[in-house]
Amino acid sequence: MNxxxxxxxxxxxxxxxxxxxxxxxxxxxxxxxxxxxxxELNDLEDLLATHQLQLVKKAGIGIFIEGDAxxxxxxxxxxxxxRVAEYSAKERKLLILCQLLESxxxxxxxxxxxxxxxxxxxxxxxxxxxxxxxxxxxxxxxxKRGYGVELYGTENAIRKAMSTLISDNLxxxxxxxxxxxxxxxxxxxxxxxxxxxxxxxxxxxxLIIIENSxxxxxxxxxxxxxxxxxxxxxxHLALAIERIExxxxxxxxxxxxxxxxxxxxxxxxxxxxQTLRNRFQLDIPAAEIGYITMHLRGAKLRSAHxxxxxxxxxxxxxxxxxxxxxxxxxLDVVLNEDPTLIQGLLAHxxxxxxxxxxxxxxxxxxxxxxxxxxxxxxxxxxxxxxxxFTELSVPDEEIGYLVMHIGASxxxxxxxxxxxxxxxxxxxxxxxxxxxxASRIKKEFPAIGSTKNISMxxxxxxxxxxxxxxxxxxHLSIPSQEYILVSPLLTRDDxxxxxxxxxxxxxxKQHIKSxxxxxxxxxxxxxxxxxxxxxxxxxxxxxxACHSINNHNMSIENILGLICEEFEKNHMISNKQELIKKLLxxxxxxxxGISNIQLALFHSRSKDVLKPALLLYFLEKPIIIKSMDxxxxxxxxxxxLLAPAAISREGLEILSEIxxxxxxxxxxxxxxxxxAEGIRSxxxxxxxxxxxxxxxxxxx
Numbered sequence: 001m002n003x004x005x006x007x008x009x010x011x012x013x014x015x016x017x018x019x020x021x022x023x024x025x026x027x028x029x030x031x032x033x034x035x036x037x038x039x040e041l042n043d044l045e046d047l048l049a050t051h052q053l054q055l056v057k058k059a060g061i062g063i064f065i066e067g068d069a070x071x072x073x074x075x076x077x078x079x080x081x082x083r084v085a086e087y088s089a090k091e092r093k094l095l096i097l098c099q100l101l102e103s104x105x106x107x108x109x110x111x112x113x114x115x116x117x118x119x120x121x122x123x124x125x126x127x128x129x130x131x132x133x134x135x136x137x138x139x140x141x142x143x144k145r146g147y148g149v150e151l152y153g154t155e156n157a158i159r160k161a162m163s164t165l166i167s168d169n170l171x172x173x174x175x176x177x178x179x180x181x182x183x184x185x186x187x188x189x190x191x192x193x194x195x196x197x198x199x200x201x202x203x204x205x206x207l208i209i210i211e212n213s214x215x216x217x218x219x220x221x222x223x224x225x226x227x228x229x230x231x232x233x234x235x236h237l238a239l240a241i242e243r244i245e246x247x248x249x250x251x252x253x254x255x256x257x258x259x260x261x262x263x264x265x266x267x268x269x270x271x272x273x274q275t276l277r278n279r280f281q282l283d284i285p286a287a288e289i290g291y292i293t294m295h296l297r298g299a300k301l302r303s304a305h306x307x308x309x310x311x312x313x314x315x316x317x318x319x320x321x322x323x324x325x326x327x328x329x330x331l332d333v334v335l336n337e338d339p340t341l342i343q344g345l346l347a348h349x350x351x352x353x354x355x356x357x358x359x360x361x362x363x364x365x366x367x368x369x370x371x372x373x374x375x376x377x378x379x380x381x382x383x384x385x386x387x388x389f390t391e392l393s394v395p396d397e398e399i400g401y402l403v404m405h406i407g408a409s410x411x412x413x414x415x416x417x418x419x420x421x422x423x424x425x426x427x428x429x430x431x432x433x434x435x436x437x438a439s440r441i442k443k444e445f446p447a448i449g450s451t452k453n454i455s456m457x458x459x460x461x462x463x464x465x466x467x468x469x470x471x472x473x474x475h476l477s478i479p480s481q482e483y484i485l486v487s488p489l490l491t492r493d494d495x496x497x498x499x500x501x502x503x504x505x506x507x508x509k510q511h512i513k514s515x516x517x518x519x520x521x522x523x524x525x526x527x528x529x530x531x532x533x534x535x536x537x538x539x540x541x542x543x544x545a546c547h548s549i550n551n552h553n554m555s556i557e558n559i560l561g562l563i564c565e566e567f568e569k570n571h572m573i574s575n576k577q578e579l580i581k582k583l584l585x586x587x588x589x590x591x592x593g594i595s596n597i598q599l600a601l602f603h604s605r606s607k608d609v610l611k612p613a614l615l616l617y618f619l620e621k622p623i624i625i626k627s628m629d630x631x632x633x634x635x636x637x638x639x640x641l642l643a644p645a646a647i648s649r650e651g652l653e654i655l656s657e658i659x660x661x662x663x664x665x666x667x668x669x670x671x672x673x674x675x676a677e678g679i680r681s682x683x684x685x686x687x688x689x690x691x692x693x694x695x696x697x698x699x700x
Contacts, residue, residue: 006030007040007047008079014055015076020062051075092116093126094169097133100141101162106148137161155250156291159239160361166202166235167363202238206280210237213275220268232363233295237272240288241280252287262588265296298355298362316353316628318663319388320345326384327406331377333413339653341409348405352398353389364397370404371396377410378403420449421502426456426472426483440490441471447502459483469501530695532650536612537687540654543572543613544683546676551619557584560602563617563640572642575608582606593627593635594662597671600625601662603641603655612651613642614658614683618674637671657690658683 009030013021023041027034041063045055051074053067065072087095095116099107113123127141127149134141137160139153151158211234243250260266269292273284320342324335335341355362364370371378381403385394423441441448448469454462456474470476470483484501486494551559560580567573582604586592592600617638627633639662643655661667661683670682 006036007044010037010040011044011075011079014063014065015072015079017062018064020058020064022062025062048075087116087118089126092118092122093130094165096123096126097130097161097165100149100151101158101165103150106142106144106150108148112149134161137164155243155248158248159236159243159250162239163232163235164361167232202235202242206241207234207238209279210234210241210276213272213279217268217271217275220271233292236295237276237292240284240291241276241282244282244284244288245280249285250287250291252290257286257290260290260293263293263297266293268296269293294354294358294360298351298358298360316346316350317660320349321660321663322388323384323402326387327380330380330383331410333410335406335409335413338409338413341405344405344408345402348401352394352401353392356392356394356398362395362397362401364400366404367397367400370400374403374407377407381406421445421447421468421505422466423448423451424459424462424467424470425451425453426459426470426474426476441498444490444495445498445502468505469498471498529650530691532648533654533691533694536648536651536654537691540612540614540658541680541684541687543611544615544680546616546618546674546679548618548620551621551623556587556623556625559617559619559623559638560584563615563638567613567642572610572613573608574610578608579604579606582608587626591626591628591631593625593633595627595631595633597637597662597668598622598633598635599637599639599662599671600635601639601641601659603643603659605643605645605647607645609642609644611644612647612655613640615640616679654687654690657687661686 010026013026013029023034023037027037041055048055048065048067051067051071053065053071053075055063056066057063096112099112099115109120109123113120116123127143131141134151137153138157139151139161141149142152143149214230214234214237240250266289269289272292273289276282277284321336323345324341328335352362354360378399382396382399385399385402425441441451452467456472456476459470459472459476459478470478471486472483473486475485476483484494484497486497549559549562554562557580560583561576564573564576564580564583567579568576573579583602586602586604592602594601617640619636619638622634622636624632625635641655641658643651647655667682670679673679
């Protein structure tokens with residue numbers, strides 16, 4: 001019996017707890033995450049099976065070993081009589097990688113084998129298997145007789161490999177534990193030898209100093225980072241400090257660094273580097289600012305941005321709409337009316353594209369579980385991504401996160417619909433077991449609003465309009481696909497079958513609240529909301545105008561100056577210079593051009609704006625501007641969309657709807673005609689339809 005020390009600890013606990021113990025309790029005892037315990041239990045199941053023992057998991061009880069008492073005793077004796085393997089094959093390979101990544105000199109194979117308490121042949125085979133992983137980081141494994149083993153590659157490649165090694169193999173549970181213990185000034189918990197070795201790539205004290213520095217700067221971040229991204233940034237910085245102290249230097253493309261200088265993330269990266277320079281009394285090169293900026297731009301956010309109006313990339317919005325439409329067709333559900341889904345996907349996909357383009361890896365610790373539990377949805381989303389993002393090779397880790405967004409939307413959709421399915425519950429006599437089953441159904445399925453217990457002889461006499469599902473404890477004479485055969489006690493498999501059947505029924509039945517249950521305040525609040533949608537739509541349409549600008553020999557700054565001067569004269573803004581600056585700053589943050597309609601969208605939500613406005617300007621001479629896909633394009637139209645800082649949520653939704661219209665096919669011909677009334681009519685009809693849909697879609 002060849003097992004790791006951790007597996008031995010788990011088996012010892014299970015053998016001692018004959019009546020069962022939960023995964024959480026095991027994880028707490030040996031101080032690892034529950035995910036780690038689940039992984040180890042999968043391996044132990046095969047081992048126990050060789051002794052005719054079974055690992056049983058029961059809700060409310062936990063996990064226990066079931067089988068002959070003598071066989072349990074055999075396993076217990078083997079635990080103490082046999083030598084426990086110091087490292088599993090996986091652990092051994094991790095330790096080999098740690099040695100190679102840290103070493104500046106070749107390592108003799110015999111020395112490596114001695115350190116790992118393994119044979120030279122075993123270590124040599126491990127190196128064979130590691131070569132493919134090493135190549136993915138543009139590193140080369142050099143192996144020469146009499147010379148030893150070493151890794152060759154750039155400093156950037158070595159850091160990427162180190163960072164991935166830590167994040168992929170060290171639980172966030174353990175890393176967060178170190179940082180959390182630091183916050184509360186607790187001594188760090190014991191962690192396994194391999195985890196210690198992985199953490200040895202960076203000094204724990206450095207990680208804590210960096211974590212404190214990041215927390216001091218968290219209010220300066222342009223958006224809140226997810227915990228995983230916060231940890232990833234801390235690891236990146238700790239590795240950088242460690243490598244700089246050892247004299248290792250990293251390079252960064254100068255042209256791309258200049259491009260990043262205009263982003264808000266670059267300003268934060270500069271602050272981070274300056275803080276670390278002071279804390280560590282270390283000369284940190286400018287190239288590090290570039291890599292920190294990239295990390296921030298590729299970071300996962302804790303939540304989507306609240307500002308519906310300020311999403312920057314219209315082409316991305318179009319791609320998100322296509323992704324949602326693809327999933328809607330395959331799932332036969334409506335998803336595009338869920339603003340949380342749309343904003344969540346926009347917030348996730350934009351940095352995800354950046355990560356993919358820059359070959360930045362992301363870890364998804366839930367990927368295996370997502371593939372296992374939601375495989376059908378995973379395959380649909382993967383197909384959607386391949387159909388929409390044709391130029392990108394999107395890894396499964398990113399797709400897993402998209403599945404979580406869409407899965408959450410499906411759950412919201414189910415909860416929004418108070419489903420009232422009607423079930424027929426059947427047994428041989430119409431009483432007895434059907435009564436037991438009916439009570440279990442009501443407990444397990446809140447969506448089944450009513451049940452009717454009937455005899456098997458009455459099934460065909462019951463009109464189909466009186467039920468949605470038939471659940472029976474006996475075989476019926478009707479086709480098998482028209483009912484669910486279950487045990488009276490409703491097993492776990494029975495629950496799955498009923499759930500799938502209910503999902504296959506399609507659109508849920510909406511439970512309509514009675515008018516008498518609605519309070520006067522609800523009516524008044526709803527009317528005010530409708531009024532806000534209508535007033536903002538009217539204000540926007542009445543402000544709309546088209547103008548032509550003779551822009552020969554004019555820069556974009558001059559053009560915006562001319563436009564803002566008119567705004568100020570018409571009392572639409574309070575500070576011309578401030579608005580010009582904000583519009584220009586917005587252009588520096590990312591492309592504003594929409595290539596297929598040769599239009600640039602300049603927009604701002606600011607305290608300098610006095611009322612919402614929508615104006616279109618035709619340029620006599622096309623100008624070159626960066627497009628939303630970060631290429632350069634000619635534009636001969638500028639659309640200016642303005643909103644006061646204190647605009648209501650309904651107003652933001654109206655402005656966001658106008659922005660989304662710019663990616664519709666219909667607008668190409670409308671703009672090409674250059675007729676002010678035709679363009680105004682297009683926006684008016686679209687906003688009218690949007691407001692009507694909002695009103696009709698609201699239930700009282």
